[in-house]
Structures are given as C-alpha cells and as structure tokens.
Amino acid sequence: GQQLNQSPQSMFIQEGEDVSMNCTSSSIFNTWLWYKQDPGEGPVLLIALYKAGELTSNGRLTAQFGITRKDSFLNISASIPSDVGIYFCAGRGTGTASKLTFGTGTRLQVTL
C-alpha cells in the first residue's frame, strides 16, 4: 500500500539536542497527525493539524501543516531519553475517505 515519504529514517542524537523530521506526499491531505510508537505497542497521538499553515505545540513538540498541504514537519526541542521511539506521520486525504496513510517512520535514539 501507499506510504508517505518520511525523513530521516533514523537519528542518533545526544540528550538535550533538538530534533527535526518531516513528511512529504504526492497527494493533498486535509489532516496531518503525528504519532509515537514504542516497541510492541500501538501508536500514541502526539499532535493533530487541521489547516494548511497551522503550527501547533504540545510541550517540547512543535508540528506544522505545510502550505501546499503535501507536507508536514515535527520538531522536538531539548530531547530526553524517553523521546526514544519511532515517530510516524499520518495524513487523511480529501473527499469522504476516512483512512489514514502513514509514513515509513523515523527511529529516534537518544544517547546520554
């Protein structure tokens, strides 16, 4: 099935550093969502974006809905060890389709 292009695939950073990851699509989306997934668990919602250009924060996390509606990025500031995990973007398309299309994931490793 279709998956969104997400980069980078993996990141190794030191505690306290800022992190940036992005997601691009060839299709327009009406909604962008960012999730974090720990091993053996389901994705946990971090941030939801509903309008082109929208910038939303959730604690140390900030995400933006791209103006073209074909991309989104997620920033994490001052990373901590519990930020370790896989981050997925997900988009909901136009029309009546309700399904989410997910990115390929960014694996984040934080070293002390």
Next chain:
Amino acid sequence: DTGVSQNPRHKITKRGQNVTFRCDPISEHNRLYWYRQTLGQGPEFLTYFQNEAQLEKSRLLSDRFSAERPKGSFSTLEIQRTEQGDSAMYLCASSLVGWETQYFGPGTRLLVL
C-alpha cells in the same frame, strides 16, 4: 482505562488455522478502523466502520479476512486459513465522526508458524 482495548495481545497459530481478534473502541466513538503493521513499516489501512456499517475495505483485505461490528460497539477481525504472510501487528483505532483524530489500541501481534 477508557482507551481502545484489543484482545488478545499476542497470538501464535499454525498455518491454516483460523484466528479472531477483538477491538473495543473508546465508548462514545462511532468510527472504528483496522490497520495492519509489518516490521519496519507504518500501519496500513484495512477497513473501517461507522457504527455497524462497514464503509470501506482496502485491497489488502483478501477474502480470507472478514471484519464485523454487529452492534456498533466492539469489532472482530477474523482471518481464515492463516498464511505465514499474515504475521503482523493488527491495530485497531477509533474516532468520532467529524473529528479526524484516530486513537489506537495496543495491537494484537500475530505469528503464523
């Protein structure tokens, strides 16, 4: 806990056997979704329900797969004559109509030997 729940969390079966998974959505959510996730990939959409009506099915959902939501509350996903390629994490999510935010359960990890 009022989140999405899934049972069982893990299932090991032999090829050719049938398996059934259950999902209980967040109580007031009228939309329920099934996704499949293989190792190293993001979740892929299988099907979704609005109340008891199954509104969309992915081409990933072969005729060996069937999903039901008979009373518009919990849902079951059955896989008949399992194959090794069915080994994956099966995720359930729920949402409210008009709100596109989907909340996921912990998943059921299936291993077909």
